[in-house]
Amino acid sequence: MKIRAIQTGSVRIKAAQVEGRGHGLRRRLAIFTGTEWTEWLPTYAWVINTDEGIIVVDTGQGAHLLESGKSLHPFVRWEVAFRIEHEQEIGPQLRALGIGPRDVKRVVLSHLHMDHDGGLAHFPNSEILVAPGELKSASGYLGRLRGYLPHRWPSWFDPRPLNLAAEPFGPFTMSRRLTEAGDVVAVATPGHTADHISVAVQDGDTSYFLAGDTSYNQNLMLGGKVDGVSADERVAIATLDTIRRFTQSRPTVYLPTHDPQCADRLANRRLAGA
Numbered sequence: 001m002k003i004r005a006i007q008t009g010s011v012r013i014k015a016a017q018v019e020g021r022g023h024g025l026r027r028r029l030a031i032f033t034g035t036e037w038t039e040w041l042p043t044y045a046w047v048i049n050t051d052e053g054i055i056v057v058d059t060g061q062g063a064h065l066l067e068s069g070k071s072l073h074p075f076v077r078w079e080v081a082f083r084i085e086h087e088q089e090i091g092p093q094l095r096a097l098g099i100g101p102r103d104v105k106r107v108v109l110s111h112l113h114m115d116h117d118g119g120l121a122h123f124p125n126s127e128i129l130v131a132p133g134e135l136k137s138a139s140g141y142l143g144r145l146r147g148y149l150p151h152r153w154p155s156w157f158d159p160r161p162l163n164l165a166a167e168p169f170g171p172f173t174m175s176r177r178l179t180e181a182g183d184v185v186a187v188a189t190p191g192h193t194a195d196h197i198s199v200a201v202q203d204g205d206t207s208y209f210l211a212g213d214t215s216y217n218q219n220l221m222l223g224g225k226v227d228g229v230s231a232d233e234r235v236a237i238a239t240l241d242t243i244r245r246f247t248q249s250r251p252t253v254y255l256p257t258h259d260p261q262c263a264d265r266l267a268n269r270r271l272a273g274a
């Protein structure tokens with residue numbers, strides 16, 4: 001099993017989005033009133049070489065999404081900044097690794113925010129899996145109001161529903177195997193979005209937890225600190241607690257999308273909490 005981190009540009013957000021300030025509505029408004037920005041953070045997508053083919057988890061940012069800023073949600077225009085060149089999109093980076101569009105069997109999306117589905121156009125031949133609730137939240141006019149960009153999806157975009165079953169996987173109650181061997185498993189990690197999923201990859205005795213935006217970095221997960229955008233604080237905290245228990249139950253490398261430590265953590269198998 002080989003996992004690669006593909007950095008697709010970078011992003012800056014408000015500090016109050018990374019770690020929520022206050023509670024309730026105040027926490028969610030702090031993103032707009034806050035004036036403090038993060039440094040530029042990476043946006044990773046993940047490529048897993050399994051015995052059953054290549055699986056891509058999240059597709060990263062898309063340079064083409066930034067070209068006509070006028071049709072972007074105000075949140076996207078004013079509360080977040082993206083940086084990416086066309087050749088930094090996931091497609092060209094995979095081609096440079098010798099991986100063509102037909103080589104990717106499956107693409108799994110943690111959620112449908114534009115820095116996770118922005119590279120979809122590079123995968124017209126792959127099976128694409130999205131949690132049905134996430135697709136519903138992101139679709140149509142209401143999706144646009146929520147800050148998703150359904151009008152920028154490729155015209156062919158019609159993902160397969162990633163339905164999780166009540167099959168426990170470690171401390172997670174809902175899961176679904178993504179390989180026959182069961183070494184790649186999707187688990188429900190609600191919080192950042194209500195139907196957010198993460199992907200656990202088992203390689204020997206080590207688990208690699210591709211965490212999407214469950215937290216912006218590892219310390220926030222270990223500390224149980226919710227972000228500034230999760231709609232339901234209690235749900236998000238419960239998810240962080242479940243992930244932490246997972247990392248305590250087996251050697252785990254924790255890999256959220258925007259954590260600057262991910263490349264080093266993956267390359268050197270640095271375990272959460274170690």
Ligand SMILES: [Zn+2]
Binds near residue numbers: 116213258
């Ligand atoms: Zn993100």
